[in-house]
């Protein structure tokens with residue numbers, strides 16, 4: 001697969017260029033619009049300004065929502081990791097009755113539309129008197145990001161030579177020591193990648209959160225969605241640009257250490 | 269009582285029997301090779317000794333103590349894995365120190381022992397490297413050092429040379445043999461390379477389809493194979509199906525020489541290629557040379573005879589007189605023939 | 613390791629399993645139950661059991677249109693994603709490593725950016741006052757803005773943008789497994805580049821195309837933000853209808869029934885296609 005485009009390469013190149021433009025265009029437009037000095041969406045505009053970035057500072061509800069999403073993402077990703085690591089090791093290293101069913105159950109949130117999960121959790125949390133609660137939202141996010149961690153943990157653990165653990169055992173290490181000194185260090189890269197992907201997915205999640213979050217626990221995507229439903233103004237563009245820049249940073253980290261393709265398809 | 273005793277070990281996976289009735293006594297300091305074709309149950313047997321696979325039946329007794337139910341991390345055996353299974357996130361020194369750490373050996377004593385063991389396997393300069401910064405042979409020696417440093421009563425090796433190229437493999441075999449002698453450790457090694465087994469082992473355990481086919485010292489086993497499988501797996505052999513009656517052996521209609529004492533009935537008539545010679549006068553069988561192959565220290569001839577194709581080898585002492593297409597006579601001596609009753 | 617009586621794997625997976633049962637399985641079952649209750653305007657959920665919501669969905673023209681639109685849209689989006697995603701994955705595999713790394717970030721990176729942000733970008737592009745219309749007007753190609761916001765086409769375009777990375781990713785993964793020697797073997801037997809592509813490369817990436825198509829279809833059928841923002845109030849799809857029933861009309865039982873139907877269709881398509889892929893392709897690909 002290492003030979004470059006050969007033969008008549010221009011049609012493919014033109015196609016690739018068009019594809020890249022298509023992928024970038026909406027993001028570039030958002031970034032450009034955010035620098036307008038007008039009070040409304042206008043492109044092209046005459047004067048560039050930081051006006052709408054200063055406006056973010058004057059919009060405490062966006063800032064609160066940002067920190068809330070950050071905390072929620074960190075909490076959900078951490079909880080999901082704590083749950084997914086042992087389950088992933090069981091699935092990768094043991095053959096037991098019900099293993100396939102277990103894997104299916106743990107990955108099921110990937111198959112269920114988020115609207116459906118959203119209303120199901122809204123109803124459920126209302127019935128147990130936890131609607132609009134912080135922990136309910138965290139639990140909801142934990143289960144939907146768990147599959148992302150699980151996939152990477154299973155991939156990392158499956159690629160791990162079992163005889164390495166046997167070697168440690170033969171040298172006198174107990175089960176717990178083998179885990180702490182040998183198995184865990186070797187799957188840590190997968191776990192870390194899984195945590196990051198889980199964090200991002202939680203941070204970005206909109207559809208389920210719309211149902212589960214209350215006015216007091218609005219996440220940033222929900223706050224932005226509610227704003228868009230009301231009006232589209234350059235403030236949204238500047239907030240979005242901040243998000244794009246932050247995401248780009250995470251993206252470069254992921255690409256550097258794992259390769260985006262592998263971490264996104266759950267094969268790191 | 270032998271030092272290590274495998275007593276009727278059986279391993280079944282569902283209906284499939286991976287190891288059927290394996291009994292073996294190993295003396296202290298002895299080097300035993302489990303030899304056999306792929307899938308014959310060598311690894312399974314070794315894994316049962318190591319404790320990673322629970323036997324379906326049978327016992328393992330080490331130095332008078334039944335260890336069948338002892339967990340692998342309590343057995344204290346030294347194991348070298350085929351993949352070496354080095355801890356990739358630890359340096360060579362830390363890999364070797366791991367077992368001592370598990371035993372609770374104090375740090376300074378640990379350091380000394382690690383240094384000594386690395387010295388033993390000629391790896392002292394590599395102590396600070398990580399496994400992936402080592403060559404295949406060096407990795408293998410780290411694995412060996414890691415297993416030896418805990419001074420285990422028994423050393424288990426599963427195809428330790430599998431990942432090495434031919435030349436390095438030979439060097440490592442000699443080194444391993446010397447090391448084993450020096451340390452005097454009881455050793456069980458798995459291999460499917462007959463040359464390796466003969467080079468290293470005090471005794472060879474030849475396995476086939478989960479059973480022990482033959483057990484003995486390499487020279488004895490080579491000279492006195494107990495059947496077609498042994499004779500062809502360990503070295504080359506000409507094997508013919510014949511019958512023994514009235515103290516003589518016939519293959520087809522042809523009477524062939526053998527020592528007296530063979531039991532009557534169907535037999536396998538076995539004679540090694542190097543025991544055959546071209547006959548100047550009267551020949552036991554005549555044929556035509558189909559192929560002549562140069563193999564370095566000797567020549568291999570394939571001769572089409574009425575008995576079937578026969579192989580003959582001759583030490584290399586210059587270009588042989590016999591060429592392809594020649595009509596030749598073959599002869600051999602009765603004391604070089606093995607006559608074995610044909611089993612099922 | 614393979615001890616059948618070993619309970620360790622069950623202990624290890626117990627916490628995750630419990631979380632899934634409590635926060636996915638149980639709520640879904642409860643929702644299924646909810647869809648069988650009558651709706652009482654004002655108070656919400658009534659007493660007794662009824663299949664009336666399912667009957668409504670089965671009979672009412674209004675819901676038929678919405679379901680047809682949703683799955684038509686999902687099919688169209690999937691088709692377009694195959695059409696542009698497969699060649700793009702192939703082009704990616706043929707770029708020099710440096711270009712490939714950069715292109716990969718551009719093509720796959722948007723997956724990590726919030727759907728709200730990406731959809732906002734399309735809203736800015738597609739509006740009557742948006743970039744595309746402004747540009748076309750300025751170039752004199754059109755005399756009045758083309759309506760793209762709140763149209764089916766607009767939603768499809770934005771959804772393709774949101775979902776096509778999944779297709780590229782899936783095809784890319786199977787291209788990676790492809791043994792370059794098979795192409796060389798074909799070439800050595802006299803096949804020209806187009807023949808190699810059609811006869812050797814494409815058949816080997818079909819599983820990737822199918823699994824990518826499955827993901828795109830399921831996500832397109834359950835997309836909420838993009839149809840809600842680009843499609844608006846009138847161009848309803850099933851997810852936005854569920855939202856309106858739940859949070860607008862407070863008709864939870866009907867919303868739950870719609871959700872149950874959506875879930876069943878999406879799962880049936882996914883599992884059915886999976887089964888098909890496995891049966892058809894398993895022997896060939898390990």
Ligand SMILES: Nc1ncnc2c1ncn2[C@@H]1O[C@H](COP(=O)(O)OP(=O)(O)OP(=O)(O)O)[C@@H](O)[C@H]1O
Nearest residue numbers: 281284286305306307308309310311312313460614
């Ligand atoms: N966990 C298992 N479940 C079922 N069958 C097994 C299992 N482990 C091994 N076997 C079977 O037992 C037989 C012996 O396997 P074993 O690994 O001991 O062979 P081996 O002699 O070491 O072969 P090789 O030289 O290829 O390593 C094989 O036929 C194998 O398929």
Ligand SMILES: [Mg+2]
Nearest residue numbers: 310311312426
């Ligand atoms: Mg083996």
